[in-house]
Amino acid sequence: MATQETVPKAGGESAAGARGWTLAVVCIATFMLMLDLTVVNVALPDMRVSLDADFADLQWVLDSYALTLAAFLLTGGSIADRLGRKRVFNAGFVVFTLASLWCGLSQSILQLNLARGLQGVGAAVLFAVGPALIGHEFRGKDRGKAFGIFGGVVGLAIAFGPLIGGALTDALSWRWIFLVNVPIGVLALAVGALRIRESRNPSGHPVDWPGLVVFSSALGLLVTGFLRGHAEGWDSAPIVSMFTGSGVLLVLFVVIERRRGPAAMLDLSLFRIPTFNGMSAATLLWNATVLSAIFLQIGYLQNVLGFSPLETGVRFLPMTLTLFVVAGVTGLLTARVSPRLLAVVSGTLMAVGLGLVTLVRDDSEWTVLLPSMLVAGVGMGIYQPLRAALSVGMVEPEKAGMSSGIAETFQQVGVALGIAVFGAIFQSRAADSFAASPAAGELGDKAGEFGDAVATGAVGEMAGALPPETAGMVTEAAHSAFVDGLQDVLIASAAVTAVGAVIALLCIRSRDLHESARGDHTLDLDAELRELPELGLSPHVKD
Structure with a gap:
């Protein structure tokens, strides 16, 4: 086992002081990163008008960030273990801050999406290294408390993301949802450079460039195929080629990683740990469903019910504040309650919560979403700190960066694929529903164009050129088609999320945690039926 090397901060900073500063800076970085996953949603309609974007372009605003984030997470964590976590973390902060400035100054949707891709590279480093920094500084119950605070900050960012995004967009411009990162990033970077202690794995290997290139290319082809499938045709040669190429590259990636052995960016031995497999699969599925559901629900509030960005953000507070409170409480429980129980x-x-969105009807008020928001908010609040704690809890401390990077990779791959897959399903279902309406018959050859515009909420603007009676009929049909698509996608999302819960039940267990991360699991599903631990259901027995 490699020896963990720690270089104390000059000036005699106490260990307790360094821990506090580390947690503070990581939380600031995480707040910014999570904010950029949620703050953008409410500004998408304004971006569409300002930059003349279509639905696929708007998906790329989210997916270009999530895609590069996912592609570079593994490398970010591995490089940090080898070159020094503080050094790499600060470098990621610089990239993220400069990319945020570019996002805010973009003059076209292409520029914005390229800037978002670069922003994702910086975010990948911060996402991967942040939990590893916490995991290195804290142990035992203190680690549980630290991840409780960390989870609370994640919840806080999600809680106020739509509200902050709505306020900035309404009061200033959508550009300020990115520009606000610049002064905060500069301040946090200065504090981190002065106060965070360095740590690394001195036996690290060179960067796995072949693995990085092949893995990134595979993800790019996969997500692009889903994003362009509706427009090009799912059985068209380009789309089939993208999916085939992605599959081949993923197989090649596994071959490369096996041959590189200890130098691989992905430690394949982790896949022999049931808890790692269970949490990875659940993380991918849950992020694919929940984040894409929020994306579509925000579209419903703005495009169907006509709320402004700020009004939309206010109406999402029940979900996000619930998430914030529950995440803080759950973080304190991660050292005492079975991770399997929490995950299930x-x-x-x-x-x-996702299934409750089916309560929405064509004439519903926004409050029909409240049951879904509250129930899903509790579930998300439990999940966030648990995932962060498990990501660094299954390996020895010197591999924390790599393990955290893998965990975040599954999370961001889920986000990218979810928005692409469920967005494509939604767009297709909404367009088909509109095409089947009487209003489509009134439009003749223009029906397809109007149907494709349902997903972006642009039908109201397009209907302005129609006679008043026809315009009203078309707008009503578009709203109905949007609700049809929303319900179909959320039913599918609920089913996929439930599959993730079953996987968690069968795979996650406390015994897989590294000794440095084990707590007193007084409520532990793994303790009974030792001969069948995957089916253990007994509480109150120590593992």
Whole structure:
């Protein structure tokens, strides 16, 4: 086992002081990163008008960030273990801050999406290294408390993301949802450079460039295929080629990683740990469903019910504040309650919450979403700190960066694929529903164009050129088609989320945690039926 090398901060900073500063800076970085996952949603309609974007362009605003984030997470964590976590973390902060400035100054949708891709590279480093920095500084119950605070900050960012995005967009411009990162990033970078202690794995290997290139290319082809499938045709040669190429590259990636052995960016031995497999699969599925569901629900509030960005953000507070409170409480429980129990409860509540969106009807008020928001918010609040704690808890401390990077990779791959897959399903279902309406018959050859515009909410603007009676009929049909698509996608999302909960039940267990991360799991599903631990259901027995 490699020896963990720690270089104390000059000036005799106490260990306790360094821990506090590390947690503070990581939380600031995480707040910014999570904010950029949620703050953008409410500004998408304004971006569409300002930059003349279509639905696929708007998906790329989210997916270009999530895609590069996912592609560079593994490398970010591995490089940090080898070159020094503080050094790499600060470099990621510089990239993220400069990319945020570019996003805010972009003059076209192409520029914005390229800038978002670069922003994702910086975010990948911060996402991967942040939990590893916490995991290195804290142990035992203190680690549980630290991740409780960390989870609370994640919840806070999600809680106020739509509200902050709405306020900035309404008061200033959508550009300020990115520009606000610049002064905060500069301040946090200065504090981190002065106060965070360095740590690294001195036996690290060179960067796995072949693995990085092949893995990134595979993800790019996969997500692009889903994003362009509706427009090009799912059985068209380009789309089939993208999916085939992605599959081949993923197989090649596994071959490369096996041959590189200890130098690989992905430690394939982790896949022999049931908890790692279970949490990775659940993380991918839950992020694919929940984040894409929020994306579509925000579209419903703005495009169907006509709320402004700020009004939309206010109406999402029930979900996000619930998430914030529950995440803080859950973080304190991660050292005492079975991770399997927390994961199963989390996934079940998220599935139920997504299923409750089926209560929405064509004439519903926004409050019909409240049951879904509250139930899903509790589930998400339980999941966030649990995922962060498990990501660094299954390996020895010197591999924390790599492990955290893998965990975040599954999370961001889920986000990218979810928005692409469920966005494509939604767009297709909404367009088909509109095409089947009487209003489509009134439009003749223009029906297809109007149907494709349902997903972006642009039908109201297009209907302005129609006679008043026809315009009203078309707008009503577009709203109905949007609701049809939303319900179909959320039913599918709930089913996929439930599958994730079953996987968590069968795979996650406390015994897989590294000794430095084990707590006193007084409520532990793994303790009974030792001969069948994958089916253990007994509480109150120590593992």
